[in-house]
Amino acid sequence: MHKRVFQIVLVIVLQLTLMIAGPTAPASAFTEEQKLVSETWRIVNRAYLDETFNHQNWWFIREKAIRQPLKDREEAYEAIEKMLASLDDPFTRLLKPNQYRSLQVSTSGELTGVGLQIALDAQTGQLTVVAPIDGSPAAEAGIQPRDRILKIDRFSTADLTLDEAATQMRGPMGSTVTLTVQRFDSKAIEEIELVRARIALNPVFAELRSQPSVAPIGYIRLSQFSANATEEVTHAIETLESQGAKAYILDLRNNPGGLLQAGVEIARLWLDEGTIVYTVNRQGVLGSFDAADSALTRAPLVVLVNQGTASASEILAGALQDNLRAQLVGEKTFGKGLIQSLFDLSDGSGLAVTVAKYETPNHHDINKLGIKPDLIVPTKTLTRSQIATEADPQYQAAVQLLVSQFALADAA
Incomplete structure (x- = not known):
C-alpha cells in the first residue's frame, strides 16, 4: 500500500514538474531567430570563464530567451543582448554584422573616427577612455586615459553598449562629433568638438x-x-x-x-x-x-x-x-x-x-x-x-x- 501511494505521488510530482517546465521544442522546430539565440547560448555555455554564469541557472536563461516570440532578427539580437547582460560582463557581447566587421578592421587596417580606445568601467558601468590613439583627433584635443564619456552629440552614453558607443563616434572623414567628457583628475565636465579623420594604425x-x-x-x-x-x-x-x-x-x-x-x-x-x-x-x-x-x-x-x-x-x-x-x-x-x-x-x-x-x-x-x-x-x-x-x-x-x-x- 505504501509503495503504491509513493508511486502515485511520484507520478504526480513528475507531471507537475513537466507542467511547470513545459515541453522543450526540438531544434528542428525552432525559427531562425530562436536558432541564433540557441547558438549563442551554446557558445557561452561551452567557453565562458565563469562556470557559475554570474551565479545563475544558465539553462533557465536559455529557456526564457527562446520561448519569447521573436518576430525578426532585431528582436533576436535584443534577446541575445539581454541574455548576455545577465552575466554582468561588459566584455562578453554580441557584435552585429557591421560591428563585427569594424572590430576586425580595427586590428589590421585603418579607421575613420576620433581615435579613442574605450571600455565600460567594471565598477560603475560608465563609458571610459582607455587611451587615445597616438596622433588622432582625440589625442590632439587632450582627452586622457580614465576620462569619462558622458554624452556623444548630446545623447547620454548611459544605456549604450560598448560597440554602439564606438559606432556613434565613427563617421565620414571631415564630419564632426561632440563629446561631453568628465575629466578623471579634476571631475570637470567639458564639451569637446572633434573632426573625424582617417586613423592610420602605425604602431x-x-x-x-x-x-x-x-x-x-x-x-x-x-x-x-x-x-x-x-x-x-x-x-x-x-x-x-x-x-x-x-x-x-x-x-x-x-x-x-x-x-x-x-x-x-x-x-x-x-x-x-x-x-x-x-x-x-x-x-x-x-x-x-x-x-x-x-x-x-x-x-x-x-x-x-x-x-x-x-x-x-x-x-x-x-x-x-x-x-x-x-x-x-x-x-x-x-x-x-x-x-x-x-x-x-x-x-x-x-x-x-x-x-x-x-x-x-x-x-x-x-x-x-x-x-x-x-x-x-x-x-x-x-x-x-x-x-x-x-x-x-x-x-x-x-x-x-x-x-x-x-x-x-x-x-x-
Missing part, C-alpha cells in the same frame, strides 16, 4: 637618442598591438642596434592593447628565457606562453607605463618586470586582465566571449588591479610634441635610471 615610432656623456639610447614607442606590430618592433630594434644603441626605453603609455599573440611575440624579442604570461580558464587550468631564445638585444631596458597601458601592454610589461628584464617607470596600469575570443555566428554577426584571464609570470592577477611600476612618476599632461622630451618627467626618469645603471656598471 611604432623609433629613434636613437644621443646626449653628451650619455650612451646612445634607443627610444621605441609602441601605440597598439596590431597585426604588424611585431614586424615593426623587430625592424626598430634591428635598426637601433645597427646605429649603436646601448640601452632602450620602450614606451607603452596609452597603449590599450590589441592582439594577444602580438604581445607575446614582442616579449620574445626582449627575452631569451622565462614565462611570458599564464592563462587561466574556468577549470583553473594554467596555460602559458614562454620565451623562445629569440631576444634581439640584451641591452638595459626601461619600460614606460601609465593608466592607459592596458591588456596586451600589461602582459608585455608584466613579463619584462617579473623576469627582471626591465624596470617599469610611470603609473599603475589600467587593469584589464581578461581574455576574449571571437566566435562567428551563422548570420554574419559575432560573439566576443571572456574565456580566460591573464596572470603574470609571478602569478599576479592583472584584472582590475593593474601592474605597479618599480618607480612611480605621476603623469603630466603633455602635447604630442612634448612626449619623450625634457618636458616629459616619466621619460626623463627613465633616462636617469639608465644613466645610473651605466654608472654602476662602469664603477664595477
Whole structure:
C-alpha cells in the first residue's frame, strides 16, 4: 500500500514538474531567430570563464530567451543582448554584422573616427577612455586615459553598449562629433568638438637618442598591438642596434592593447628565457606562453607605463618586470586582465566571449588591479610634441635610471 501511494505521488510530482517546465521544442522546430539565440547560448555555455554564469541557472536563461516570440532578427539580437547582460560582463557581447566587421578592421587596417580606445568601467558601468590613439583627433584635443564619456552629440552614453558607443563616434572623414567628457583628475565636465579623420594604425615610432656623456639610447614607442606590430618592433630594434644603441626605453603609455599573440611575440624579442604570461580558464587550468631564445638585444631596458597601458601592454610589461628584464617607470596600469575570443555566428554577426584571464609570470592577477611600476612618476599632461622630451618627467626618469645603471656598471 505504501509503495503504491509513493508511486502515485511520484507520478504526480513528475507531471507537475513537466507542467511547470513545459515541453522543450526540438531544434528542428525552432525559427531562425530562436536558432541564433540557441547558438549563442551554446557558445557561452561551452567557453565562458565563469562556470557559475554570474551565479545563475544558465539553462533557465536559455529557456526564457527562446520561448519569447521573436518576430525578426532585431528582436533576436535584443534577446541575445539581454541574455548576455545577465552575466554582468561588459566584455562578453554580441557584435552585429557591421560591428563585427569594424572590430576586425580595427586590428589590421585603418579607421575613420576620433581615435579613442574605450571600455565600460567594471565598477560603475560608465563609458571610459582607455587611451587615445597616438596622433588622432582625440589625442590632439587632450582627452586622457580614465576620462569619462558622458554624452556623444548630446545623447547620454548611459544605456549604450560598448560597440554602439564606438559606432556613434565613427563617421565620414571631415564630419564632426561632440563629446561631453568628465575629466578623471579634476571631475570637470567639458564639451569637446572633434573632426573625424582617417586613423592610420602605425604602431611604432623609433629613434636613437644621443646626449653628451650619455650612451646612445634607443627610444621605441609602441601605440597598439596590431597585426604588424611585431614586424615593426623587430625592424626598430634591428635598426637601433645597427646605429649603436646601448640601452632602450620602450614606451607603452596609452597603449590599450590589441592582439594577444602580438604581445607575446614582442616579449620574445626582449627575452631569451622565462614565462611570458599564464592563462587561466574556468577549470583553473594554467596555460602559458614562454620565451623562445629569440631576444634581439640584451641591452638595459626601461619600460614606460601609465593608466592607459592596458591588456596586451600589461602582459608585455608584466613579463619584462617579473623576469627582471626591465624596470617599469610611470603609473599603475589600467587593469584589464581578461581574455576574449571571437566566435562567428551563422548570420554574419559575432560573439566576443571572456574565456580566460591573464596572470603574470609571478602569478599576479592583472584584472582590475593593474601592474605597479618599480618607480612611480605621476603623469603630466603633455602635447604630442612634448612626449619623450625634457618636458616629459616619466621619460626623463627613465633616462636617469639608465644613466645610473651605466654608472654602476662602469664603477664595477
